[in-house]
Amino acid sequence: VLFAFSLPTIHQKYVQLPCMGDPxxxxxxxxPHFWPYFEDAIGAIDGTHIPCTPSAEExxxxxxxxx
Numbered sequence: 278v279l280f281a282f283s284l285p286t287i288h289q290k291y292v293q294l295p296c297m298g299d300p301x302x303x304x305x306x307x308x309p310h311f312w313p314y315f316e317d318a319i320g321a322i323d324g325t326h327i328p329c330t331p332s333a334e335e336x337x338x339x340x341x342x343x344x
Contacts, residue, residue: 297320301315
């Protein structure tokens with residue numbers, strides 16, 4: 278029970294979401310594995326499912342995480 282009450286405090290103290298205009302972290306910019314996915318990104322829609330139908334060539338690059 279004590280653990281359940283501590284979660285909001287831990288979240289408020291340690292979790293910091295990036296603000297609009299914050300620079301892209303170097304860990305993403307300098308990583309050739311991740312950078313192609315973020316290179317032209319202008320923002321994100323958190324928690325939103327956007328249905329898409331990828332071509333056969335793009336099918337491996339996409340993954341639906343919502344059911």
